[in-house]
Amino acid sequence: MARSGAGYVIEELDPADPRATDEMTRVINAAFGSAVEWDHVRAMADSQSLVAPTLYLGARCGGELVGLTLFISHDLLYNGEIVSAFQVSTACTVAAHQNRRVFFSICERAKELLKARGADLLFTFPLVTRPIFLGPLGFRDGGGYVKLNIKAVPGLFHRCFRPVRDDEALLLEDVYCQNDRQLVRLRQQVSGREIVVFAADGNVVWGKVARRTVAGLPVRLFSVGGLVVNYPHRLRRFIADLIRAHHVQVVQVVAHQSAPILTLFRGWRAAPAVDALAVFDLNRRTALGDRFNFMIGLKDDY
Amino acid sequence: MIVKNALKRAYYALVRAELPPGARLTLGYIVHTEAVWDADTFTRLLGFCRAYRALTGVGAICALMTGVNPLVRQGMARHGVDGAEYRDRVGRLAEEARLGYHGHFWFRREDVGRPEAAIMWNNYLRTAVEEQFAADLEWFAASGVSHHGIYVGGWWFVNRDVHRLLITRGFIADYSCSKSPWFQNQYYHRLMLDHTIRCGEPFRVAAGDRSLLCIQNLIGCHQTPFPQDFVRNLTALMDPAYREMVGVVNAHDFDLDSDHTLACLEYLAGTGRVTFADADGLVREGGARALREVPA
Numbered sequence: 001m002a003r004s005g006a007g008y009v010i011e012e013l014d015p016a017d018p019r020a021t022d023e024m025t026r027v028i029n030a031a032f033g034s035a036v037e038w039d040h041v042r043a044m045a046d047s048q049s050l051v052a053p054t055l056y057l058g059a060r061c062g063g064e065l066v067g068l069t070l071f072i073s074h075d076l077l078y079n080g081e082i083v084s085a086f087q088v089s090t091a092c093t094v095a096a097h098q099n100r101r102v103f104f105s106i107c108e109r110a111k112e113l114l115k116a117r118g119a120d121l122l123f124t125f126p127l128v129t130r131p132i133f134l135g136p137l138g139f140r141d142g143g144g145y146v147k148l149n150i151k152a153v154p155g156l157f158h159r160c161f162r163p164v165r166d167d168e169a170l171l172l173e174d175v176y177c178q179n180d181r182q183l184v185r186l187r188q189q190v191s192g193r194e195i196v197v198f199a200a201d202g203n204v205v206w207g208k209v210a211r212r213t214v215a216g217l218p219v220r221l222f223s224v225g226g227l228v229v230n231y232p233h234r235l236r237r238f239i240a241d242l243i244r245a246h247h248v249q250v251v252q253v254v255a256h257q258s259a260p261i262l263t264l265f266r267g268w269r270a271a272p273a274v275d276a277l278a279v280f281d282l283n284r285r286t287a288l289g290d291r292f293n294f295m296i297g298l299k300d301d302y
Numbered sequence: 303m304i305v306k307n308a309l310k311r312a313y314y315a316l317v318r319a320e321l322p323p324g325a326r327l328t329l330g331y332i333v334h335t336e337a338v339w340d341a342d343t344f345t346r347l348l349g350f351c352r353a354y355r356a357l358t359g360v361g362a363i364c365a366l367m368t369g370v371n372p373l374v375r376q377g378m379a380r381h382g383v384d385g386a387e388y389r390d391r392v393g394r395l396a397e398e399a400r401l402g403y404h405g406h407f408w409f410r411r412e413d414v415g416r417p418e419a420a421i422m423w424n425n426y427l428r429t430a431v432e433e434q435f436a437a438d439l440e441w442f443a444a445s446g447v448s449h450h451g452i453y454v455g456g457w458w459f460v461n462r463d464v465h466r467l468l469i470t471r472g473f474i475a476d477y478s479c480s481k482s483p484w485f486q487n488q489y490y491h492r493l494m495l496d497h498t499i500r501c502g503e504p505f506r507v508a509a510g511d512r513s514l515l516c517i518q519n520l521i522g523c524h525q526t527p528f529p530q531d532f533v534r535n536l537t538a539l540m541d542p543a544y545r546e547m548v549g550v551v552n553a554h555d556f557d558l559d560s561d562h563t564l565a566c567l568e569y570l571a572g573t574g575r576v577t578f579a580d581a582d583g584l585v586r587e588g589g590a591r592a593l594r595e596v597p598a
Contacts, residue, residue, distance in 0.1 A: 050410075080428035080463060169492035172424045181409045181419040199417030202457060204425070206418055230422045230457075233483055 002109050006100055008067070010109040013056040015042060023065040024056065031068075031092030041070075041090070043189040044300065047182060049073035051084045052117060057110050059093070059102045067093040067102035071110050071122070072300060077177040083284060086114055088124035088133075089300040103129070107137050111282065120284035125275035125299050133278045142277030142292065143257050146268040149221075150251040152243045161236040162266050170232045175260055175291045178298045180206060180226040187225060187302060195225070198245060203238045204228040207297065209246055220248040225297025227253065232264050254296040261293060275299070310528050319530035320573075322537060322545065327502070327576045330550040330584045331362040331567075332454055332477050332519070334404050337556040338366075338391045339377040350560045351398035357564055358571070358578035363550070364395055365402035365454045365477070368441040371434075372414040373406055389445050400581040402452025402477075405438060407431045407459070422459045423489045435467050452581060454478050454519070454552075458487040465598035469509045475585055476507075477550055480519040481539050485552075490516075497596045501539040502547020504588035506595040513595055517588045523551035525559040529569035548579075548588045 002010045013020045021038045029035055045054045052073050059067035071086040088110075093102045111122065123142065126133045133139040150160045164170075184206050188195045197206040207225040211218060222242065229235055239251055254271055255262060262268060274296065279286055296302055321327070331354060338344040347364070354362045367374045369388045378388055395401065406420075409430050413419035421431060442449050451474030455464065460478040468476060479490040481501040499505050502520060506513040521535050532551075540547070553563065570576040579587060 077425075077427065080426045080461075082427070167495055169488045169495065170424065171488050171492060177424075180425065181413065181416065184416070184418045197416070197418055202422060204417045204420075226418070228418065228422075228425045230424050230488065231483075231486070232488075 002112075006102075006105070008059040008061050008100075008102055008105055010105055011058050011060055012113065013058045013068075015045075015054075015056055020056075024058065024068050027058070027065050027068045027094060028090065028092055030094045040190065044186070045070050045072050045089070046189065047073050047186050049075050049084070049182070051075055051082055052119065055086065055110060055114065057106050057113075059097075059106055061097060066097040067106060069103065069106045069110070071114065074298070075179045075182055077179055078175070079173060083121070083176060084119045085121050085123055086110070086119055087298075087300055088122060088126075091129065104132065104136060111280065115282040119282050121282050121286060122280040124278050126278055127275045130275075130278065137280070139278040139280045140286070142279040144276040145254055145271040145274040145296070146257050146262065147271035147274070148253045148265055148268050150239060150253065152249050152251075157240070158236065160265055160267055161239075162264055164233040164235070164264065168232070170229060170260065170264070172260060172293055175293050177293045178226060178295065180204070180228055180297075183226055183297050187297060196246065198242050200238055200241050201234045202230040203234060205238075205242060209248060219250055220246075221250040221252055222246055222248040224251060224253045224295060225302055226295050227261060229261055229264065235264055256292045256294040258291040259293045259295070260291060307527065310526075310531075314528060314530045319533040319537075321533055321575055322540065322542070324545040325540065325575060326546045327570070328548040328579050328584065328587045329520075329570070329576050330360075330517075330579050330581065331523070332402070332550045332552045333362060333364045333399070333558065334454060334456070334552060334554045335364040335366045335395070336373070336404065336406075336456075336554055337377060338395065339374060339381050339383045339388060340556070341381070343555050344391050344395075346558065346560065347555045348395065348398055350558055350563070351395070353560065353564055354567070355398070357567060360578050360580035360583065362399045363402050363452060363477075363581050364399040364555075365404035365452060366392060366395075366447075366449070367404050367406060367456070368438040369445065370437050370441045371406060372408065372411040376414060389447070392445070392447055396447065400450055400452070401447060402454065402581075403438065403442065403449040404454055404456055405435060405459075405464075406456030407434050420457065422457055423461050423487055426461065428463050431463065432467065435464075439471060450581060451475065452477070455487070458485055460487060461489045462598050465507050465514060466509045469507070469512050469514050469598065473514055475515045475517055475581075475588070477517050477519055477552075479516050480521075482519070482521045482535075484522065485519050493596060497594060499594065500541035500544040502549050503544055504548050504592040506592050507598040508595050509598040514598075515585060515588055515592055517584055518549040519552050520547070520549035521551060523553060524563045524566035525557075527562060527565075529566040532566050532570070546591070548584065548591055550584065
């Protein structure tokens, strides 16, 4: 436990303790006006990291839990090693205690705890709270996302792929990669069979099929959560096979602007509606030019 | 397929597929042996190995997934094959072919069947490979089965760490590299580009004062009724300046097309420009021609 300057006690909460989970569920629902059950919260937070569990950190006032933030444990991959990274998620404070630096106090305590436990970094995709992260919390702006809609239309489809030359190789060296093995399981915990995995010829994609309306017409869209490209010269055929297998008209790829897989496609556009990355170094030093092969499936709200 | 074959028949009636002038090939055969827990696959594989020896005068290589590999364990469980029976089949296979090691790795053993957890060069966790590699080698030792220092990567996966593991454990030859886009891995692809390694050119990768001989997997073999396809596909990969090639062709045990493969090999033998080599012959010839040594 730690006492924040404003009299709040910051406390690590045990997700196996029914009293704690009741309290956490109450705070989440009070703050967001929702009606979620604990099972849902646990499903989106229990990442089954090989290194460290998710951290549940709360703020108490007079013994009552009034604020909560989850720090979801991710085993990012960097040159074959795990980078222990925690995603700041589900930050909530009950109305009566908002604007009292509860969230700030929780995050500062999380930094201390996780650094002491050997974690490498924190990351998040803040929208409303972005000024807090980049300001007093000291996170670094990690850059925004870009988007590409690959349409299953003759003439348009092929234009989305950059021809891979015979003298090119795609090796993700010195790149922070999301852990698709971990993410598929994590997302399936929440979304079940909605999350599909498609693999062929050494390439793997996972995501979910969504129904949209475009110009008044119903369209099936495959939202790519993650894409593992081991055979770049087979990518176009692979995506074509994906389209056929899942009867979709569009494959939407949303990736971090530094992702090396962007080089395989053409026609990327900025995705300002996708919250940008923010990073805080704990035991690892990241730098401005670092590359993140992150896709939309890494975001906790995917 | 019928139309395609008819077109090919017509094409090859007009265009003779030949190895380019001066091209000579020292050729071996490697089977990625993954499914001998299936009795039918095992029987077919034994039959192929005998027929291969009868045709070529030399033995094939069967690079084996071990009895502790999680995919093999799954197959064994499904087919009611226990560890002793698996070892017995491996022992019988060793009488017909030279055994080697074929590694398939996942992030965790329980991940088998999950493609997002299959370890390849762009989806990689070093500790998982090291653990499973160690377990596999322990199985070879405990089972009294020799891998003869021969390795070929499952899903063609090899990287610098795997090379160092192989070199440290005294492996002699790796057959995971290829200039064919169908068998390429990005690590070897870049390594061969960086060092201008040509199709069929053996080379060595070194770590410290030891090295590993790398012999290319040329192309797959062979699942069409047209041996000319083999010649055409190989010719397309060849470098005009490098004509005396050493390499292997491959299949999995479970998709081995024995009839077409043997017909193709017989066709190649008839050209007078192909010498078939067993594992020792490949190492001898490959070692003699491996003029380049690159760091792992």
